[in-house]
Amino acid sequence: MSEALLHARALTKNYKLGQVNVPALRGVDVDIQAGEYVAIMGPSGSGKSTLMHILGCLDRATDGQYILDGSDVSNLSRRQLARVRNLKVGFVFQTFNLMPRLTVDENVALPLKYRGGISRGERKQRAMKLLDRLGLTDRIGHRPDELSGGQRQRVAIARALVGEPTILMADEPTGNLDSASGAEVLATFEELHAAGHTVVLVTHDANVAAHAERVITMADGKIVA
Amino acid sequence: MGILESLLTGLDEARRHLGQTLLSLLGLILGTGSIVTVLALFGGQAKNTQNYLAEVGGLGTIIVRDRDMSVSPTARELASKRLTYDDAEFLEQRATTLSAVSPGWARSLRYQAGNTGFTGQVVGTVPDYAVINDIVPMAGRYLSDLDVLQQSRVIVMGWKFADSLFGAAEKALGQVLTVQGKAFRVVGVMEREEFYFAVWSGNQLEYRNERAYIPITTAVSQFAENDRLDFMTLKADPTYGVRAADAQVKSLLYARHGVEDFDVTPPGGNGEDDTQFLMMFNYIFLVAGVVSLFTGGIVIANIFLASVVERVREMGTRMALGATPGTVFLHVVAEVLVVTLLGGLVGLAIGAGLTGVVGRLMGLPAAVTPAIALIALSTAGGVGLIAGLFPALRAARISPVEALRYG
Numbered sequence: 001m002s003e004a005l006l007h008a009r010a011l012t013k014n015y016k017l018g019q020v021n022v023p024a025l026r027g028v029d030v031d032i033q034a035g036e037y038v039a040i041m042g043p044s045g046s047g048k049s050t051l052m053h054i055l056g057c058l059d060r061a062t063d064g065q066y067i068l069d070g071s072d073v074s075n076l077s078r079r080q081l082a083r084v085r086n087l088k089v090g091f092v093f094q095t096f097n098l099m100p101r102l103t104v105d106e107n108v109a110l111p112l113k114y115r116g117g118i119s120r121g122e123r124k125q126r127a128m129k130l131l132d133r134l135g136l137t138d139r140i141g142h143r144p145d146e147l148s149g150g151q152r153q154r155v156a157i158a159r160a161l162v163g164e165p166t167i168l169m170a171d172e173p174t175g176n177l178d179s180a181s182g183a184e185v186l187a188t189f190e191e192l193h194a195a196g197h198t199v200v201l202v203t204h205d206a207n208v209a210a211h212a213e214r215v216i217t218m219a220d221g222k223i224v225a
Numbered sequence: 226m227g228i229l230e231s232l233l234t235g236l237d238e239a240r241r242h243l244g245q246t247l248l249s250l251l252g253l254i255l256g257t258g259s260i261v262t263v264l265a266l267f268g269g270q271a272k273n274t275q276n277y278l279a280e281v282g283g284l285g286t287i288i289v290r291d292r293d294m295s296v297s298p299t300a301r302e303l304a305s306k307r308l309t310y311d312d313a314e315f316l317e318q319r320a321t322t323l324s325a326v327s328p329g330w331a332r333s334l335r336y337q338a339g340n341t342g343f344t345g346q347v348v349g350t351v352p353d354y355a356v357i358n359d360i361v362p363m364a365g366r367y368l369s370d371l372d373v374l375q376q377s378r379v380i381v382m383g384w385k386f387a388d389s390l391f392g393a394a395e396k397a398l399g400q401v402l403t404v405q406g407k408a409f410r411v412v413g414v415m416e417r418e419e420f421y422f423a424v425w426s427g428n429q430l431e432y433r434n435e436r437a438y439i440p441i442t443t444a445v446s447q448f449a450e451n452d453r454l455d456f457m458t459l460k461a462d463p464t465y466g467v468r469a470a471d472a473q474v475k476s477l478l479y480a481r482h483g484v485e486d487f488d489v490t491p492p493g494g495n496g497e498d499d500t501q502f503l504m505m506f507n508y509i510f511l512v513a514g515v516v517s518l519f520t521g522g523i524v525i526a527n528i529f530l531a532s533v534v535e536r537v538r539e540m541g542t543r544m545a546l547g548a549t550p551g552t553v554f555l556h557v558v559a560e561v562l563v564v565t566l567l568g569g570l571v572g573l574a575i576g577a578g579l580t581g582v583v584g585r586l587m588g589l590p591a592a593v594t595p596a597i598a599l600i601a602l603s604t605a606g607g608v609g610l611i612a613g614l615f616p617a618l619r620a621a622r623i624s625p626v627e628a629l630r631y632g
Contacts, residue, residue, distance in 0.1 A: 049629065058545060058625040079549045085625070086547020097542040097628055101237050114547040159546070171629050 004031035005166065005198055006055055011064035013050050013221075024050040025061070026221040032167075032200065037193040039201045039212035047221040049171070052202045056091060056169045057084045069166045086114050090160030092170035096152045098144040104155050105131060105140045111163045130158040134188065150181030157188055161197075168192065170201045174208055186211050232563045249528040250568035252521025253605055257569050259514035261576025261593055261601045262583060263507050269584055269591030270422075270507075276590075277420055277429060279359075285324075285461040286357055287471060288490045289478070291454065301484040308454040308487055310445065312478060316459070319477055322470040325460035327354040330444045336437065338390045338402040345386055346436045347404060349444025350458075357460045360433065365398045365413030368440050372412075376442040380409040384417040385434035407447055409439065421588065467491055518604065521568075522612040529561050529616035533623075540620050541627030550621040557620045561613030562606060569605025573598055 013025040024047045032038050032055075042048040053059035054066060057073055060081070066074050073084055085091075090111075098107045108127035112118045118126075131137055134154045144152055153173060160168055170189070174182035190211060193199050201212060209215050217225040240246075278286075291308040313328035320326070330349035336342055348354075355367045362381065372379050380402070382390075387397040394414040401408050415438075418430040428434075445452055461470035468491075475489055533540065540553055548556075577593045584591035 053626050053629070056545075058629070079551070082544060082547055082549040082625075085545060091545050091628070093542070093545075093628060095538075097538065097545075099539065099542075101233065110543075111546045114543075114549075114552065163547070 003033075005034040005036075005069055006030060006032040006200075007067040008055065009065045011051070011054060011061045011066065013047075013054065013059075014062045024221055025054075027064070028218075028221070028223055030055070030216065030223070032198065034166075034198055035193075035196055037189070037199045037201075037211075037213045039203060039209035039215045040218065041203060041206065041209045041215055042218035043204060046218040048202050048204075048218045050221075051218065052169060052171060052200070055200065056089050057081045082114075086111060086163060088166040090163065090165035090168045092153070092156050092160050092168070092173045094172040094175040096144070096149075096156045096176070098152060098155060098159075100144055103141050103143060104136065104147070107144065107155060108158045108162050110159060115163060126162055127158070130162055131155075134158050148181070149177050150184050153177060153181070153185050154188060157185070157192075161192070167198045167200060170199070172203055172205075173201065174203075174205070182208075232559055236563055236567075245528065246564060249524050250521070250564070250571070252517045252519075252524055253565055253568040253608060254521075254572040254575060256514045256517030256519075256521050256608075257572025257601050257605050258575035258579060259510050259517065260604060261573055261597055262579045263510040263514060264597045264600060265576070265580040265591045265593045266510075266583060266587075266589060267507060268594065268597070269589035270504075272590050273422055277422070285463060285467055285470075287459040287461060287467065287474065289457040289459065289474060290488045290490065291456065292486050292488050294486070299484070302486055305482040305484050305486050306453075307482070308457065308478075310441065310452045310454060312481060313454065313457055315481060316457070316474065316477060320459075320470070320473055322462050322465035322473045323459050324462040325353045325357050327351050327357055327458045328441050328454050329354065329456040329458055330441055330449065331455050332444075332448060334405050334448065336386070336390075336402055336404045338400060341390055342403075343386075343389075345383075346432075347380075347444070347448075348436055348438050349441040349448075350438055351441055353460075354438070354458055357458050360418070361416055362413035363416040364395050365411070367413055367415075368438060372440040373442050376446055377440060378407065378409045378443060378447075379412045379439065380404065381413040381415060381438040382411055383415050383434045383436040385431075386437060387411070387414040404437075404439070405448065518608050522608040525561065525565060525609070526612040526615045529557070529613065530619055533557060533616045533620045537623055537627050538630065540623045541625050541630070544623065544625035545628040553623070554617045554621040557617035558610065558613040561616065562609045565605050565609025565612065566602060569602045572605060573601045576601065 008028065008030045011025050011028040012023065015022045015024055028051060030051070040048045040051060054061050057068065061074065064074070065072065068084065069088055073081070076084065099110065102110070105124060105127045108130060109123040112123040112126060128140070131140060134157060136151065136154055136158065139147060139151060139155070144155065147155065173185055177185060186208065189199055189201065201208070203209050215225070216223055289308065295302060310328050313326050316323060317326045327350055332347055333344055334347045335344045336347070350368070351373050352368050352370055355361065363384070365381070367381055368379070371377070382397055384394055387394045390402065391397040391400055397411045397414050400411045402411065403409070415433070418433045420429045422429060459470065459474060461467045471489055471491055478487055479485055543553060544550070573593070580591050580593055
């Protein structure tokens with residue numbers, strides 16, 4: 001039954017706003033299989049971002065169980081969660097979130113630096129390999145502000161992949177891109193999916209969600225479809 | 226996270242807000258600068274004091290003085306013969322920790338040559354006195370053992386009085402003058418001695434130029450009614466050291482007198498007034514430095530707190546990529562550290578400049594030594610560490626969810 005790569009049961013999340021308890025998730029069950037390409041959709045306030053925080057180990061559920069790649073991560077400390085993120089989750093952000101002072105290759109190698117125990121040479125080599133795979137070899141040594149939006153997002157994808165994560169999570173990855181660059185990025189995700197990566201994409205854009213194999217639609221903190 | 230990256234980030238942050246950084250570092254810079262100056266001046270004064278001690282006979286000189294009798298003396302006090310010439314001979318034979326003993330007797334007496342004359346200090350002593358106090362005649366000779374043995378009526382004059390009595394120090398040699406009406410022949414004139422703690426203060430050794438020396442035996446037989454001494458100047462044997470000598474002298478004299486009617490003063494007793502003034506000056510500088518460092522630290526903590534809040538998404542992203550709270554903490558501490566060390570360097574340069582100016586104005590041999598530079602930089606670094614604590618804690622508490630917060 002729980003063969004799924006991501007296995008979540010009865011997830012709830014409450015935010016405290018002053019005295020008021022605001023429920024963001026009201027009992028969510030999700031299973032995502034290895035190799036799947038899933039889009040989580042819904043309007044703002046539907047709880048899709050909160051679900052992604054929890055599935056991406058950025059935050060903990062108030063209640064419920066979450067098993068990622070065979071281990072229960074529901075009750076880990078902040079430090080342990082950081083380790084899990086580093087080893088198992090690759091993030092792609094809407095605003096790219098590259099370090100402005102680091103070069104493209106240094107940005108890509110950053111997660112390996114946090115992992116520790118990997119030599120500088122190997123980190124560089126692995127970053128180069130991914131940059132090559134994403135067609136960014138000529139941008140090595142440049143700073144993020146010398147790159148176009150689409151190039152930046154592909155650098156961010158390379159960074160997400162460098163640690164060979166179990167799962168790739170993207171939060172509105174095309175939100176800050178023009179349609180041509182957006183299409184390029186989505187094509188990259190499809191290639192990665194074809195190559196066997198598990199991809200979870202959060203979006204409010206139905207056109208983007210249409211690229212995924214499966215769409216999970218959320219409203220009012222629950223999965224509705 | 227590479228320490229190098231943290232350091233570069235710190236430098237980059239500092240460069241991007243250069244004016245702001247300089248302002249925030251102002252307190253630290255001035256604080257470090259004044260601490261460097263104080264330490265350098267302290268060093269200069271210590272050197273000066275050492276020079277002075279060397280000038281007055283070195284670090285091994287101990288002075289024993291006769292203590293005034295109590296208002297209501299005890300029987301033991303009354304029974305004591307007090308400091309005598311015999312005491313000096315006794316110490317010479319028994320005090321193994323001493324290398325030289327010189328009994329001393331001093332009175333203010335009138336001396337006269339022809340029509341000129343005045344009152345000055347006459348010291349009755351022995352040849353060792355010159356050795357202990359490191360004084361040498363510029364003309365003629367000092368007192369000899371034979372002078373002491375024969376109670377000779379010879380006198381060795383200080384530079385100033387020889388000069389004013391006979392017109393020139395050299396001319397005094399061989400002349401006869403009277404002390405309290407008794408004739409003495411001048412056999413030597415001492416070198417002029419001078420030492421200044423600061424350019425504005427007087428000659429610390431002028432009293433020596435205004436003295437004359439006669440054999441102790443002559444002094445006692447001609448001018449004294451008993452064989453009581455006023456002081457003894459002792460030289461500690463370097464193999465035992467001043468402390469051991471000090472203790473031995475005390476116990477030997479106590480055994481002889483049965484009461485402590487003497488004072489034993491280890492080296493470094495004189496010329497304190499000017500150094501005290503300088504010390505006050507030092508403390509003002511030091512307090513100003515510490516206050517500057519303190520406020521400087523608070524300002525730095527504030528600025529970096531703001532910087533961390535401004536870069537909340539960057540910190541969140543680092544955490545989303547797998548940086549632990551501890552890693553982020555160290556990153557911020559390193560950032561603050563590199564900036565404060567930079568401030569420390571600037572402060573060090575300012576302090577070195579200030580030391581040069583103040584040292585020259587006050588005539589002090591003050592210099593910024595490597596040790597002082599090290600202290601200054603570690604102080605600045607220490608302030609940076611403490612100031613960095615709060616922004617670093619704040620950064621470590623940032624949630625990785627912040628990486629996804631837009632707008």
